[in-house]
Amino acid sequence: MEKFFNIVQSVPLNHYILLSCILFSIGVIGVLTRRNAIVIFMSVELMLNAVNLLLAVFSVFRNDPSGQVFVFFVMALAAAEVAVGLAIIVMVYRNTSSIDINVLNKLKW
């Protein structure tokens, strides 16, 4: 089993960074190009996960468990954020009967 992990772990750090950056950018593109509030929310989750992955990779790279504890905190925060955010989306849908974010432009100017 140890040998398995050592074989796997010969991946350069740059490739992990590139993977996380790509996932994060996909999340940003999703926020910028979609109008459905729930899909925007899912893109935010994607960004959080990209950061989590990079934190775990750096934790292994530096041999420091603090990074993985931080990932744990980010997950707790994400759970709270999803609960409140989805409640807000349900309320927006109840008041406007759509979840198109372009309807919510009262605070825009």
Place this chain on the structure above:
Amino acid sequence: MSIFYFIAFLSILFAVLVITAKNPVHSVLYLILTFFTITIHYILLNAQFLAIVNFIVYMGAIMVLFLFVLMLLNLNVESEPVKSNIVKFAGVIGGCCLLATLFGTLKLAATSSPVVLQDQGLGLVKNLGKVLFKEFLLPFEISSILLLSAMVGAVLLAKRERQPDGKVF
């Protein structure tokens, strides 16, 4: 080593499908697959605690919440709002610029030696628990207050308000 590239390819593919799928339900399903590939990344890093927590919290709790709200809202493909093509194009260009900037900066900040697991027990529950309950005890307790306030907030927000004239709004 090649298993990493295969899983990384799958992660990126499913992430792209999340933001391009027309139907929001398909988006959620692709998001579950993306989270599953990220769980596999954690297992490859021997971060077993994070893999299990990612599996339970993200793929279990959060995705059920998303699917549940989607089914409550009764959406379909016809009512799906679409942005104009020029906004989409600008969004993609902006995202690619962000990717170049982020990767360039992070690449400069770190030397690219291989990621080698020095301590096999780094990501195990025993090791992480010691760190969590010694160095990070106060943040851990504060996060419990955060979760409580989030629960109260969600219940308050989603509750139907009764208007003075008796109409349920």
